[in-house]
Amino acid sequence: xxxxxxxxxxxxxxxxxxxxxxxxxxxxxxxxxxxxxxxxxxxxxxxxxxxxxxxxxxxxxxxxxxxxxxxxxxxxxxxxxxxxxxxxxxxxxxxxxxxxxxxxxxxxxxxxxxxxxxxxxxxxxxxxxxxxxxxxxxxxxxxxxxxxxxxxxxxxxxxxxxxxxxxxxxxxxxxxxxxxxxxxxxxxxxxxxxxxxxxxxxxxxxxxxxxxxxxxxxxxxxxxxxxxxxxxxxxxxxxxxxxxxxxxxxxxxxxxxxxxxxxxxxxxxxxxxxxxxxxxxxxxxxxxxxxxxxxxxxxxxxxxxxxxxxxxxxxxxxxxxxxxxxxxxxxxxxxxxxxxxxxxxxxxxxxxxxxxxxxxxxxxxxxxxxxxxxxxxxxxxxxxxxxxxxxxxxxxxxxxxxxxxxxxxxxxxxxxxxxxxxxxxxxxxxxxxxxxxxxxxxxxxxxxxxxxxxxxxxxxxxxxxxxxxxxxxxxxxxxxxxxxxxxxxxxxxxxxxxxxxxxxxxxxxxxxxxxxxxxxxxxxxxxxxxxxxxxxxxxxxxxxxxxxxxxxxxxxxxxxxxxxxxxxxxxxxxxxxxxxxxxxxxxxxxxxxxxxxxxxxxxxxxxxxxxxxxxxxxxxxxxxxxxxxxxxxxxxxxxxxxxxxxxxxxxxx
Numbered sequence: 023x024x025x026x027x028x029x030x031x032x033x034x035x036x037x038x039x040x041x042x043x044x045x046x047x048x049x050x051x052x053x054x055x056x057x058x059x060x061x062x063x064x065x066x067x068x069x070x071x072x073x074x075x076x077x078x079x080x081x082x083x084x085x086x087x088x089x090x091x092x093x094x095x096x097x098x099x100x101x102x103x104x105x106x107x108x109x110x111x112x113x114x115x116x117x118x119x120x121x122x123x124x125x126x127x128x129x130x131x132x133x134x135x136x137x138x139x140x141x142x143x144x145x146x147x148x149x150x151x152x153x154x155x156x157x158x159x160x161x162x163x164x165x166x167x168x169x170x171x172x173x174x175x176x177x178x179x180x181x182x183x184x185x186x187x188x189x190x191x192x193x194x195x196x197x198x199x200x201x202x203x204x205x206x207x208x209x210x211x212x213x214x215x216x217x218x219x220x221x222x223x224x225x226x227x228x229x230x231x232x233x234x235x236x237x238x239x240x241x242x243x244x245x246x247x248x249x250x251x252x253x254x255x256x257x258x259x260x261x262x263x264x265x266x267x268x269x270x271x272x273x274x275x276x277x278x279x280x281x282x283x284x285x286x287x288x289x290x291x292x293x294x295x296x297x298x299x300x301x302x303x304x305x306x307x308x309x310x311x312x313x314x315x316x317x318x319x320x321x322x323x324x325x326x327x328x329x330x331x332x333x334x335x336x337x338x339x340x341x342x343x344x345x346x347x348x349x350x351x352x353x354x355x356x357x358x359x360x361x362x363x364x365x366x367x368x369x370x371x372x373x374x375x376x377x378x379x380x381x382x383x384x385x386x387x388x389x390x391x392x393x394x395x396x397x398x399x400x401x402x403x404x405x406x407x408x409x410x411x412x413x414x415x416x417x418x419x420x421x422x423x424x425x426x427x428x429x430x431x432x433x434x435x436x437x438x439x440x441x442x443x444x445x446x447x448x449x450x451x452x453x454x455x456x457x458x459x460x461x462x463x464x465x466x467x468x469x470x471x472x473x474x475x476x477x478x479x480x481x482x483x484x485x486x487x488x489x490x491x492x493x494x495x496x497x498x499x500x501x502x503x504x505x506x507x508x509x510x511x512x513x514x515x516x517x518x519x520x521x522x523x524x525x526x527x528x529x530x531x532x533x534x535x536x537x538x539x540x541x542x543x544x545x546x547x548x549x550x551x552x553x554x555x556x557x558x559x560x561x562x563x564x565x566x567x568x569x570x571x572x573x574x575x576x577x578x579x580x581x582x583x584x585x586x587x588x589x590x591x592x593x594x595x596x597x598x599x600x601x602x603x604x605x606x607x608x609x610x611x612x613x614x615x616x617x618x619x620x621x622x623x624x625x626x627x628x629x630x631x632x633x634x635x636x637x638x639x640x641x642x643x644x645x646x647x648x649x650x651x652x653x654x655x656x657x658x659x660x661x662x663x664x665x666x667x668x669x670x671x672x673x674x675x
Contacts, residue, residue, distance in 0.1 A: 023047055023083070024069070024192070024220065026246065030077035031064065038064055040244040041078060046237065048191075051214070051221040053231040053253055056241030058459065058489055062224045065241070066090070066194050069222065082192070087112075089190035091198065095177035097170035102160060105169050105180055106151040109187030113142050129668065133612050140609045142189075145602055154183045157209040158202070159374060175201045186213065195223040199230055200486065203374040204512045208546045226490050228253050229514040281305050321495050322443055322468075324503045327477035331399025332364035334478050334506050335385060340394030342377060342384045351392050354380040358394070358532050362478065367507045369517045371535055371542055372527035378510045379409055381527060382482050385508065405476025409483045409510075411467045417456035421446045421466050424455075425473060444469040460487030468496070477505040485513045514539050604667050611664045618657050625650045 024046040031039045038061035046052055054062050067073040068080060070088060082088075089109070098105065108114060116138045123132035143150075155165045158179045164172075169180060178201040185193065199207050211233045214221060222239075225231050231238075231253035238249040238256035249256040285302055337360045343353035354377040362368075362385075370378045383389035384396075386406040408414070415424065425437050441451045444465050455463060464487040471479075479500075485493050493513065500507060500520040511517055518539060526535040535542065625646055628634055634643050 023081070025081040026078070027081075028078035029075050029080060029246075031061075031068070031073065031075055033064060037244055039246070042245045043078075044239065044246045044248045046220060046222070046239075048220055049218065050237050051217075051235050052223070052237040052239050053235035053256075054222055054224045054239045054241070055231070055253065055256070055490070057491075058461065060241040061244075062241060063196065065246070066196060066222070066224070069192070069194060086191035087189065088192045088194065089185045089188035090194040091178070091185045091196065092181045095169065095172075095181055099168050099170060101166050102155060102169060102172070102180055102183075103148065103151055103165045106155055106165075106183040106187050107147060109151075109184035110142075110147060110189060112189060113139075113144055113147055116142055116144065129665075132668070133608065133664070136605055137609050137612055140605060145605070151183070151187055154186050154213075155180075157206065157213065158183055159206045179206070182210075191219045193217065193219055193221050195221070195225075197224055197226065199225060199227045199512060202512060204371065204514070204542075205373045205546050207512055208543050212547060226485070226488065226493060227513055227515075228490060228493075229518075278305065321498065322472070323499050324472055324479075324505070325475040327403065327475050327505050329401030329403070330364050330477055330505070331401050333361045334364055334366075334399045334402055335362040336360070336397045337385075337391075338395045340384065340396060341392040342380050342389070343392050344380075344389070345392070353392060354530065355527070355532060356530050358384075360532065362506060362508070364477075364506055367521045367523065368509070369521035369524045370508065370510045370527055371524050376527045377530070378527045379482055381532065382406075382480050382508065382510060383408075386480050402478060403474060403476045404478050404480060405471040405474060406480045407467060407471060407482060407484045409486070411484075412460065412463045412487065415455060415463055415467065418454050420452045420454055421469070422451045424466065424470060428470060429473060440473065441469060461489050461492060464488055465492060479503065479505060479507045479509075481507070482510045483512065484509075485511060485516060604670055608664060608667050611660055611667065615657065615660050615664065618653050618660070622650070622653045622657065625653065 026045070027043050028041045029039050029043065030037075030041055054065065056062055064073065068075070069082070070090060074080075100108075116135055119135040120132065120139065123129075123135050139145075152162075152165055156162065160176075160179070169177065172180065182195075182198055182201075185195070198210065202210065207227070207230060211230065214234050221234070223231070223234060233252075235252050236250075238251065238253055240247045240249060240256065240260065249259050251259065281304060284297075285305075337358050340355075340358040340360075341353050342355040342358060343351060345351055358381065370381070372378050380389065384391055386404055386408075388406070388408075421441050422434070422437060425441060426432075426434075429437060438447075438451055441447070445462075446466065446469070455466060458466070464484070468484070484496065488496065493516065497516050497519045500509075500516075507520060509517065509521055524535040524537070524539075524542070526533055537545075628646050629643070629650060633639070634646070
């Protein structure tokens with residue numbers, strides 16, 4: 023059990039927690055929610071032992087192994103698979119023990135280490151790590167590539183795989199869906215549903231919280247309050263509690279007013295002075311109920327478009343893709359034929375790398391089509407929020423300067439009034455945006471788009487930096503938007519609320535998807551299972567073909583490092599398959615030897631005891647001596663077999 027008792031902590035001069043108490047039971051899965059700056063990441067640091075309480079107690083079982091996602095990924099030369107395997111620290115320690123015992127030629131230590139390796143499921147570890155990486159969106163070939171070759175977002179997926187690989191009792195996940203596409207999020211939800219340990223997760227994805235969590239911890243007013251249930255259930259319970267608190271507060275205020283009225287009327291009358299004084303004491307002793315307070319929700323709305331062309335945009339047999347610096351075409355999507363009608367609300371589905379962003383860039387006109395024709399409706403105004411939109415903002419400019427650049431003829435006060443609707447008021451409107459949070463910059467990017475009164479919105483992952491409150495505001499605004507919407511997002515709540523049809527980008531094609539997000543989830547899980555089965559079959563086929571073909575392949579790939587690494591991996595897998603029966607046999611021999619040694623010790627003690635030579639013990643002593651000889655003979659045989667097996671194992675190695 024995790025238990026916080028009267029926990030108090032401040033960071034600098036800012037108090038974050040004040041005598042708060044809560045507990046989590048083993049196996050519970052908790053969502054940690056609260057406003058930005060409330061102390062969620064600080065609480066994670068306390069759970070990891072990096073920060074300590076200023077007051078009160080924090081208890082975690084000392085034997086618990088804690089896993090969390092590292093924020094940095096070293097640019098190491100090891101493969102993605104090896105990096106993920108590093109997450110199982112216990113297994114790596116056993117492997118180090120095996121290497122140490124082999125170097126020291128210590129047979130007993132080596133036998134113990136191999137037994138521990140088998141107990142730790144060491145033989146299945148590479149397959150488990152590979153399944154994690156495939157689930158998180160890596161291809162089988164990518165699992166053999168160097169960590170240093172991956173970009174930042176993919177390295178964060180590697181860190182997540184490493185955390186999931188750890189055989190942990192407590193798993194801490196801070197915004198785990200930020201670098202994942204919808205496919206990987208669905209897989210992660212399924213994996214966490216089977217996770218046996220205790221989970222604490224920080225996330226702004228409400229559908230992810232609803233799917234994964236059965237407890238919600240809410241941080242507010244320097245307190246942590248525990249609610250049973252997922253995020254949606256927490257919202258209902260909290261609203262009910264706020265209503266009850268407000269009702270109790272109003273009743274108490276009426277009682278206070280009644281008492282005060284009596285005191286004011288009769289405190290000067292001698293006949294009523296004692297009664298008035300008793301009411302004064304009652305007022306002093308009364309425990310005051312605070313009025314219910316909920317932060318004012320942030321809202322905004324889209325401006326009404328000036329025109330509504332129909333169709334908005336037409337694509338005929340368009341090939342979407344890129345051109346390299348030397349003019350070579352790199353096609354991503356082929357044969358795209360699409361007529362975007364006024365009022366359509368389309369959600370684009372598909373794994374990362376399939377071409378969703380490429381399609382949206384082509385629609386937005388920031389990427390020229392490689393082939394085919396595109397026609398725009400008259401009066402078309404596109405509002406485009408790119409996946410990396412924040413990088414287009416100028417850190418030294420203020421929100422006011424950004425808006426003035428696209429509306430140079432508009433009065434400053436009108437611009438300030440508009441920015442105030444997005445919580446950029448006063449000095450904030452004229453301050454450089456460099457120090458702003460990711461969520462504040464995303465709000466500004468949305469404000470700049472909305473000012474232009476678009477009639478076609480192209481939104482590519484608009485919620486990446488938004489908190490739950492702003493995501494809700496965007497969802498409500500899109501629901502009332504009068505134009506046309508094409509949305510790419512891994513936020514399923516936003517997709518459900520904002521779109522009414524889906525299209526799938528897969529296998530270099532764009533096609534309608536006949537179903538809702540629940541159907542898509544089922545399709546993804548089935549597709550993932552088929553992919554894993556195909557990868558496993560391909561791996562086994564490659565291992566069976568190792569030999570002459572592998573040696574020929576090595577000769578042909580002398581200058582190709584990537585092929586060489588793949589072949590080395592296949593050889594290692596082949597060796598592992600050859601070793602496995604021997605290791606299993608050794609473990610079985612060791613188990614029987616341990617049992618016989620224990621029996622031998624008991625027999626030796628019995629035979630050595632003088633009481634065993636009493637006349638009454640003669641028959642039992644005879645049996646013991648006979649069994650003692652049998653055990654000794656069997657032990658000699660087993661030890662010889664164990665030595666032979668160890669020798670054969672070393673020859674393979």
